[in-house]
Amino acid sequence: MKELVIVSGKGGTGKTTLLGYLASVMGRTVTADCDVDAPNLHLLLQPKVLQRQEFMGMKVAEIQGPKCTNCGKCVEVCRFGAVKVVGNPSIKKVAIDAGACEGCALCARICPSKAIRMTDKKVGEWFVSDTVFGKMVHALLDPGEDNSGKLVAMVKQKARMVAKEEGAETILVDGPPGIGCPVISSLSGCTLAVIVTEPTESGLSDARRILELAKGFGIKTGLVTNKADINEGLTAQVEEYAAAEGAHVLGRIPYDEVLAKTMAQGRPAGKNVASPATHAMSKIHKEIVALLASA
Numbered sequence: 157m158k159e160l161v162i163v164s165g166k167g168g169t170g171k172t173t174l175l176g177y178l179a180s181v182m183g184r185t186v187t188a189d190c191d192v193d194a195p196n197l198h199l200l201l202q203p204k205v206l207q208r209q210e211f212m213g214m215k216v217a218e219i220q221g222p223k224c225t226n227c228g229k230c231v232e233v234c235r236f237g238a239v240k241v242v243g244n245p246s247i248k249k250v251a252i253d254a255g256a257c258e259g260c261a262l263c264a265r266i267c268p269s270k271a272i273r274m275t276d277k278k279v280g281e282w283f284v285s286d287t288v289f290g291k292m293v294h295a296l297l298d299p300g301e302d303n304s305g306k307l308v309a310m311v312k313q314k315a316r317m318v319a320k321e322e323g324a325e326t327i328l329v330d331g332p333p334g335i336g337c338p339v340i341s342s343l344s345g346c347t348l349a350v351i352v353t354e355p356t357e358s359g360l361s362d363a364r365r366i367l368e369l370a371k372g373f374g375i376k377t378g379l380v381t382n383k384a385d386i387n388e389g390l391t392a393q394v395e396e397y398a399a400a401e402g403a404h405v406l407g408r409i410p411y412d413e414v415l416a417k418t419m420a421q422g423r424p425a426g427k428n429v430a431s432p433a434t435h436a437m438s439k440i441h442k443e444i445v446a447l448l449a450s451a
Contacts, residue, residue, distance in 0.1 A: 157319055158448045161346040163331035163339060164353060165362020167194075170382035170409065171352040175330045176200040176424030177437045178444070179289045186324045187287070188315035189294035190308045190342040191332040192280065200424045203285030203292045211295065211310065213279035213303040216257040217264055219250065223271035226250050230263035230272060239263055255300070280307055284318060291318050305337035312342065326448065335369045343375055347451045350378045350406065350444065351398075355390035363394055367401050377403040378447060380440055384408035404447060407440040409433050 160178075162171045172191075179187050179201065189197040217230075217238070226249055230239045238256035243249045252263075254277060264272040279302070282295035293315040295307050312329065319327050331342040331349075343349055349370050353363040363379070370377045379398040384391040385408075395405045412433035418425045425434050 157316070157327065158325065158348070158451065159316075159327045159329065159346045160348050160350065160444065160448065161190075161329040161331045161342055162350045162352060163342065163366060164333050164351060165335065165364075165366045166358065167333040169333075169352045169354050169359065171333075171350075172196050172200065172330055173382075173415070173419060173425065174350070174352055174380060174409075174437060174440070175328055177434065178441060179287075179328055180424050181438075181441055182326060182328070182445075184322075184324050185290055185326045185328050186315050186319040186322060187290070187292045187328045187330070188311050189292070189330045190311050190338065191330060192295045192297045192304050192307045192311065192338065193332065195294055195296060195330075197292070197330045198285075198294060199422055200419070201287040201289065201292055202422070203283070203287045203294065205283050205285045207284040209282055210278045211280040211282055211297075211303075211307050212276040213301060213306070214259040214277065215261070215274040216254045216259055216277045217252050217261065217272050218254070218275045219252055220271050220273060223269050224250060225269050225271070227268065229266055229268065233262050233266055236260075279303055282307065282310060282314065284314065290324065291322055293318055304332075305341040308332070308338045308341040309344070312344070335365050339366070339369070340373075343370065343373060346375060348378060348444070348447055349375050350380060351403070352380045352382055353394055354382050355384055355387040355394060357390070360390060360394050360397070364397065367398060367403060371401060376447065376451060378406040378444065379403045380406050380409065382409045383411040385410045404443070406443045406447075407436055409436045409440070
């Protein structure tokens with residue numbers, strides 16, 4: 157089983173657009189959206205949820221009311237302001253703000269009446285869904301929550317299980333932008349990482365950062381430049397740098413209003429969309445298949 161991860165140094169470069177195209181033409185694939193903070197792949201693939209599960213993050217402190225004597229020792233030791241005294245001056249009560257709790261468990265350890273316990277906290281959900289192109293595994297982290305890397309790892313683990321059950325040959329992973337923990341988690345164990353960038357100074361800078369990250373993990377990489385014709389000089393500069401770093405230059409996608417309109421309608425650009433961009437992506441698809449076959 158092959159695993160292709162499409163990533164970018166920043167958002168908005170077109171990685172989800174390319175993955176949507178690949179999902180529509182490759183066949184026998186399972187898709188996984190590992191951008192759990194702000195996922196967009198579902199807008200193109202229109203998944204129908206088959207399975208929904210809560211995702212539990214770190215444990216947080218919880219007061220067991222009857223045992224609490226409101227002594228206030230937990231308030232004194234909490235360095236995060238999560239344990240507070242609430243109520244009016246005559247009736248004071250100790251309470252814990254689960255959103256501010258960092259899970260250190262110091263309050264539970266020093267409580268003389270053992271009134272505080274550590275409990276699992278729901279921080280998101282993950283899903284197994286059906287699309288017209290096959291099964292899809294995706295997730296959504298609750299706003300402001302941590303553990304995105306851990307949730308990405310769960311999405312990938314479940315995608316591998318689903319792929320095995322479905323007899324899929326390839327897992328297509330829409331990775332998150334950037335170079336942080338969720339990106340590292342999405343790249344873990346992949347066959348090929350395709351970096352999508354654009355011919356701007358920020359695009360060049362971000363491509364350098366993510367190429368360095370992939371190289372550090374010994375991952376085979378390919379480069380695709382989207383909207384390549386808006387600055388051909390910078391496009392060539394990005395490609396030269398990528399090739400010097402050992403990446404395979406897979407091709408260029410031109411700016412294309414037909415593609416933009418198709419995406420605005422919530423449809424992936426596949427074989428049925430005739431445009432310069434889909435023609436370019438068809439060639440890139442062949443290059444990717446060849447790289448996956450040689451891995």
